[in-house]
Amino acid sequence: MTDVASQGPAASEADRAVLTNRQGHPIYDNQNQRTVGSRGPATLENYQFLEKISHFDRERIPERVVHARGATAFGVFVADGTVGDEPIAKYTRAKLFSEKGKETEVALRFSTVAGGRDSSEAARDPRGFAVKFYTEDGNWDLVGNNLGVFFIRDAIKFPDFIHSQKPDPVTFERQVANRVFDFWSQSPEALHMMTLVLSPRGLPASYRTMQGFGVNTYKWVNAAGETKLVKYHWLPKQGVKSWTEADAAVAQGQELGVHTKDLYAAIERGDHPSWDLHVQLMDDHDHPELDFDPLDDTKVWPENEFPLRKVGTMTLNRTPQDFFTESEQIAFGTGVLVDGLDFSDDKMLVGRTFSYSDTQRYRVGPNYLQLPVNQPKGAKVATNQRDGAMAYGVDLGPGQNPHVNYEPSILGGLREAEYPTHDEQGPEINGRLTRKRIERTDDYTQAGQRYLLSEQWEKDDLVANLIANLSQCDRPIQERMMWHLFMVEDELGQRVGDGLGISADDVRGMPPLQTQTLTEAELQRAANLG
Numbered sequence: 001m002t003d004v005a006s007q008g009p010a011a012s013e014a015d016r017a018v019l020t021n022r023q024g025h026p027i028y029d030n031q032n033q034r035t036v037g038s039r040g041p042a043t044l045e046n047y048q049f050l051e052k053i054s055h056f057d058r059e060r061i062p063e064r065v066v067h068a069r070g071a072t073a074f075g076v077f078v079a080d081g082t083v084g085d086e087p088i089a090k091y092t093r094a095k096l097f098s099e100k101g102k103e104t105e106v107a108l109r110f111s112t113v114a115g116g117r118d119s120s121e122a123a124r125d126p127r128g129f130a131v132k133f134y135t136e137d138g139n140w141d142l143v144g145n146n147l148g149v150f151f152i153r154d155a156i157k158f159p160d161f162i163h164s165q166k167p168d169p170v171t172f173e174r175q176v177a178n179r180v181f182d183f184w185s186q187s188p189e190a191l192h193m194m195t196l197v198l199s200p201r202g203l204p205a206s207y208r209t210m211q212g213f214g215v216n217t218y219k220w221v222n223a224a225g226e227t228k229l230v231k232y233h234w235l236p237k238q239g240v241k242s243w244t245e246a247d248a249a250v251a252q253g254q255e256l257g258v259h260t261k262d263l264y265a266a267i268e269r270g271d272h273p274s275w276d277l278h279v280q281l282m283d284d285h286d287h288p289e290l291d292f293d294p295l296d297d298t299k300v301w302p303e304n305e306f307p308l309r310k311v312g313t314m315t316l317n318r319t320p321q322d323f324f325t326e327s328e329q330i331a332f333g334t335g336v337l338v339d340g341l342d343f344s345d346d347k348m349l350v351g352r353t354f355s356y357s358d359t360q361r362y363r364v365g366p367n368y369l370q371l372p373v374n375q376p377k378g379a380k381v382a383t384n385q386r387d388g389a390m391a392y393g394v395d396l397g398p399g400q401n402p403h404v405n406y407e408p409s410i411l412g413g414l415r416e417a418e419y420p421t422h423d424e425q426g427p428e429i430n431g432r433l434t435r436k437r438i439e440r441t442d443d444y445t446q447a448g449q450r451y452l453l454s455e456q457w458e459k460d461d462l463v464a465n466l467i468a469n470l471s472q473c474d475r476p477i478q479e480r481m482m483w484h485l486f487m488v489e490d491e492l493g494q495r496v497g498d499g500l501g502i503s504a505d506d507v508r509g510m511p512p513l514q515t516q517t518l519t520e521a522e523l524q525r526a527a528n529l530g
């Protein structure tokens with residue numbers, strides 16, 4: 001990235017490139033349309049003018065429905081060849097991890113979630129942390145966030161959740177507390193993530209000083225077809241730093257794109273940010289011994305039981321040459337995996353996997369994968385896909401008969417690859433079709449632990465933010481939230497209740513939500529709130 005000021009003095013007139021239109025025709029006059037006489041009517045055959053204006057009319061594509069504000073940078077991932085102190089091949093056959101020192105090009109797009117494309121980067125919000133690995137087996141996207149958990153655990157709730165965070169559909173007022181807390185108070189699985197977003201962690205001091213997490217549970221598959229459940233963690237070598245509300249207000253007053261500016265300036269001055277990639281591994285089954293479900297993305301896996309194990313390091317060393325083609329049109333998705341990496345049955349992950357490529361076909365166009373930033377770099381693409389809006393080329397394989405755009409064929413078309421090892425893997429699954437929530441919901445314990453483990457200033461900040469937001473909410477929403485907060489942790493409930501003038505006695509008799517199934521211990525707690 002170079003700005004105008006750093007370009008140096010303009011080249012001499014003769015050295016400057018000549019302006020053309022997109023047909024390659026030189027432009028002789030870029031100031032005046034073609035008209036009959038100097039005051040006369042414009043002519044319709046004025047190709048130069050029509051091409052210029054009609055392209056301009058189409059300059060905008062829809063912004064992302066979420067994560068609209070973001071910035072991409074590029075770099076490299078270097079593998080350790082091990083996971084902690086074990087050879088990585090024991091757990092995954094993914095080639096990008098296989099050897100010590102193996103390098104894979106990456107693109108990383110940081111983002112905020114709720115605001116539009118030109119909104120403030122200093123807003124209180126989770127941050128997106130989406131990494132594209134251009135591996136020799138094709139692309140792998142790890143599309144995560146900076147907080148490690150999420151607000152909901154079933155993809156069917158995502159449009160409602162996002163609507164509650166987006167502007168009021170009548171007034172277009174942004175992040176209306178009454179709407180946000182209306183949804184959260186009725187969706188207690190959001191409490192854990194809420195304690196993070198409303199703490200200083202919801203205001204990272206920069207993109208460089210944030211953690212990243214895959215959040216959803218994935219699988220690793222080894223050469224024998226054995227699977228493990230896996231969660232991904234990116235730990236910044238720059239350390240983790242957060243802002244208070246006051247810090248963010250100052251930054252936002254000066255610059256809406258404060259984090260992009262910081263990131264690009266650091267890379268340009270050679271201060272290349274880097275993150276170690278760690279994983280947590282778990283045997284691939286439902287773990288009845290745990291009080292949470294390993295496929296529940298509102299939970300973290302305790303690090304004392306499932307230690308972090310390092311697998312490599314990513315360094316960002318290049319800024320984009322063009323915002324639109326490299327940041328706006330880049331397209332990530334949770335379905336984009338390579339051999340040795342797989343999905344789990346996490347009910348968010350399946351929904352996400354449909355949603356990303358679906359929205360990108362609409363937002364960017366059906367041939368979005370032909371764009372340079374989305375094309376695999378390490379692997380050769382050979383498909384029988386043809387045509388569609390803005391088709392840029394044909395993905396012919398080496399030696400492919402160009403007449404044969406179908407498979408199977410004996411006329412020189414493409415053939416199927418052989419399975420690397422097995423076509424079966426992982427445990428058997430059986431069950432009857434149903435619509436049920438998972439059995440181990442436990443919406444309160446980890447939120448309470450998060451509060452208790454916070455430093456005093458972080459606790460104070462969370463309490464102040466809850467009081468400030470809940471003060472703007474209707475009384476029934478305040479009361480339901482207070483009931484949840486007492487369920488999370490007495491001290492948190494008491495402190496927020498003091499600020500709102502609501503005590504444990506005021507909410508103790510409330511029945512649980514109809515959408516909750518509380519355990520005996522939770523029912524006991526509800527009876528003894530405060």
Ligand code: HEM
Nearest residue numbers: 064067109128129130144145150155158215351352355359
């Ligand atoms: C972007 C859907 C949950 C992280 C998006 C986009 C959609 C979407 C439609 C816009 C993509 C585009 O236009 O290119 C969903 C659905 C979810 C879900 C349906 C739940 C079912 C999550 C979760 C995380 C997450 C749990 C974090 C772990 C991201 C990120 C981006 C994004 C980082 C921005 C990617 C970029 O920089 O281009 N999501 N999302 N999403 N989502 Fe999700």
